[in-house]
Amino acid sequence: MIEKSWAMDVKKTVEEIQHTYAEFTNLSILIVDSEGRPLVKPSAYHPFFKKLVEANGETRERFWQEVRHYAGLTRPALCDLWLPGVKFIIAPFRSPAGDAVYYVLAGVLIQSGTKDLLEEEVAGSGLYDEGHKLLLDLVLEAEELSSEEAEVWREKIGKLAETAERILRSAYRETYVRDRIADLRGILSTARKDRISVSDTFEQFMTLSSAADVMGYAQKIGPGEYRIAQVAGEGASGLQDAEFREGEGFLGQAALSDNPMQWTDIQRDPRALFLKQRGVGEFYGLRCFPVRVGGEQLGILFIVSKTKVQVDSLLREFEDTLIVLVGEYIASGTIEARMERQIQRLRPLMEVTRFMISAQNTQRIMFMLVDMSLSLVWNPSSAIIVHENANGQKVQIVSRGIANDFAEQYARDVAKRILRENPSSHSLGFELSQTEEGQLMIEYPIVYAGKTRGVLAVSLSSEQEAEECREVLLALATMGSIILQSVHDQQQLSLQNERFLRLMYSSAKAGEDDQGKKTDLSLRLLDEYARYGGITNEEASLLQRSAMLSVLDDAAKRELGEAFADELAVLKEHRAMLDTEGQTGTFSYSRYTQILRTVLYFAELDEETAGRLHLTGVSPELFNHFRKFMAVRHTVQSEVVLSDGSTAAFNPAEAEERGIDAIVKEFGLSKREKEVLELVVRASSNKDIAAKLFISEHTVKNHLTNIFNKMSVSDRAQAIARVFNRGIG
Known part of the structure; x- marks a missing residue:
């Protein structure tokens, strides 16, 4: 950045100011770097000063050896160089990036009362070389100054150094801001266009930063919980996927604030242990920036500086603004990803709604609700719906990915908490509950016909996942409630119409x-x-x-x-x-x-x-x-x-039960085969049997084949007849 700081227009401005000071003070003035190389054209170019800036030459080298003794100066100074009573003003100033020292060198000044002594000494000695002689010529031309007058010129040259530094800083800021904006625009544009990962974006941003050794993003994964999702920089790999809670270490404290936070000189602070233990090592400073959308905090962007770096305050403020822009990029990407996931969820949701509307069957709708709820949640999970039967004495269960024992236990808990204790609730909100096994469940009531008649529940991995999918699951539960209300109304209307039909039929056939x-x-x-x-x-x-x-x-x-x-x-x-x-x-x-x-x-x-x-x-x-x-x-x-007349009146249900028990004992049917046979005798189709026993129709066919083979019958009719024969025999 040194070359950019001393751009042509900047040199011209500094030269003009330098010449003005030279005319005002009647001094020769040089602005040079730490090696004595002029940065602008010298003013009042005396042959002696020409010797000082020549690329090679004994005079130049010997003179700058003397100047280097004053490298630690922080203020303008009057220095004796080469000849006693002959003084130069040396005023240091730093580059705006803090990586170099420049000097304003002005002279010569002759201390009052020393010119005659110098002339006598030079006249009687042949020890002086060409450089000393040129300097002596300059001295003899100069006016003697009192101490007060020399102090005035020292202050004036000091002002020149300050002015040159301010001009450089202003030019540097302008160049820095312009270049950084262009670079950042290119990074973010490429990141969006080519979908570059956040980590790669960090790497590119760090090439722009003057004080970033490690850069990372901690994503909020639940209430008070964060995970470092992306990180870049030397020694940063150990931070990947590390988790922390609010209040834990520096990052945890930053999570509690809505504003950017900064810490410096924290090598021995115990709060730095979280970062040190994960390979960051010793570091000097940490800056944290919240990444927010509206009132929601998505995560924390953090910058680690391993060493102390002096940066202009305005440039640091601008760099912080760039970091905030990177945070905005992360936030927009997060929201965009959320929207895309929601769109992907809404498409099948709209499709399944059409199927549910045409189903007009409570059990089929329950299966659709369970299957659809699983497709709306990204992580592998399980789902269950608990639904009251018509008389409210029992509950039906439809589940996916849940063991039968757990499903039954959970259904009893849901029935007690929601269906029994608060059956008149019309709320269509949701609740988060945790089972005894520690499984997190998000629960939505199925409300229709004036009461809560069921609960759709989905198991989730975290509360953050619940936050992301709660709205779309609520939409599914709401649609399920509306469609079940329609089915219920249609069933009630059909029952009413059928009762009316039977009354008319009884009257007509009389x-x-x-x-x-x-x-x-x-x-x-x-x-x-x-x-x-x-x-x-x-x-x-x-x-x-x-x-x-x-x-x-x-x-x-x-x-x-x-x-x-x-x-x-x-x-x-x-x-x-x-x-x-x-x-x-x-x-x-x-x-x-x-x-x-x-x-x-x-x-x-x-x-x-x-x-x-x-x-x-x-x-x-x-x-x-x-x-x-x-x-x-x-x-x-x-x-x-x-049958004997003394026996009780024939009861088909009892005969059926006796017949099935006899068949099971006679032909050695398994428990599942008995269940299938019971449903066959009750005239259930393969599809109905599959639904009631939560097995596939293919499995039903296999069970029927085994049953027919064991009973030595060829079809349902013969099997039913044999059951009734055993039941009344």
Whole structure:
């Protein structure tokens, strides 16, 4: 920076001031570096001074040997050089960077009353060389000065040195600031464009700093907790990933302040132990700068200086500003990364919302909430949802990544803390809790139908992670609550509509005994066919409503049209099927319509007659499957008739339980196989079994294969029949 300090425009200004002082004092003036090299053109260029600045020469070398004796001067001084009574003024000043010493050399001054003595001495001696003779010529030309007058000139030359130093400092500041701004702009621009790491940015910044040996950034990872995320500089590697708390050492104290903090001369301070133990070694100073966004503190940027460096106060202030800009770069990068993570979380959140809206099934929505909550948290974790059943006596659990024992224990705790003690809470906030095992859980209530009916909980690694994902998880829990409210409302409306339908059906069939009996039989057949596994419970319910609607007159059907649009569509297609009965050709009808036609057909005719015929538009596979069902149903009913009259009335649930126990004992079924068989007998589909037992459908199929092989049966119907046979035998 010395060359830049003495730029051409600066030299010109200093020269003009130097010449003005020379004319005013009538002295020759030189401004030189510590080696005697002139930095600007000398004023009053006497032959003697020409000798002093020549590149080579005995006079120059001998004279500057004398000058170097005054290298430690801090103020202007009157110095005797070479000849007694002949004085030079030497005024030192430092470079603005503090790395060099310059001198203003002015002369000569003759002490009053010494000129005659000098002339006599020189006239009688031949000891003086050419340099002394040139100096003597200069002396003889100069005027004698009193001590008071010499002191005045000393002060004037001192002012010249101060002025030159101020001009240099001003030029240096301007150059320093301009160059640093350009360099920093280039660093930050490249960092953003090429996504350079913060550590690499530190390395580049340290080339700009005059007092940074180590630079680092400690990121806040939780309330009162920090981790050094990036660090650069000699001996800094041991600081990487080091953690500290608020109040711990210098860095911990800086974490407690909203303002920059600085410490100097701290080699023996015990608070420096944190840095020394991690390889920084002895250091002189530490500066810390908070990195904040709004009211949130993201971390601390710190600078370590290993030695004492004299830096101009204004330049130090500017350098601090540069450091703050680096902190702003870190903060903007942190916020940008947060926003990107939130965007990445919001995309799947929006997608899953569409799926949940179409699900219209509480259990499926619970699975979606759990799976989605895990995809919104970056670190591997687990999630669980605890949900009350319809009557509030039990809770359902859906979990991922949690052992069954822990899930059950946690569910009981949640039910006690939230679902039982505060069931009427409508808050959609969140709570942080810690399990007995020390696991941190963030909990969101699932609120709908006027009360808290469930809790979505996700395990997290830290409170900082909770802070980052709490909003998006809250959005997920809120959407889950809204959709479950919609499902609940729809279910309540459906139940109300179905109760109304049953009232109308009971009223309509009162005057039609035969038709009413056939329809009642159809309803029972549909219920049993669902337990047999031929249709799902949802399909059976829809077809039962269709059968009840078939008894109502057209006016009643129109009145209920909006509530039972799907059921009336099935009836309309059923009427079209009846109209084509007996005709030849190809007819295509929905599966619902085919099942309804088959059930109503078997309800109208005796089973033997119906089993020998076939229906137009009904697939042979469906017809034959229903005929097998009727055969099993007939077998079970026949065996009930054969039971001793003294026995108690037949109870299907008890018979089912006895039959399953007998099958387990007879064929050696495992505990899991027994659970699967129980659900098969209750007409659960593979999908329903998988959901209820929290296993995959593929696993269900494997269990069914093992069960059928052990029981020597080929399908569900035979397995169900065998269970009932063992139950009533």
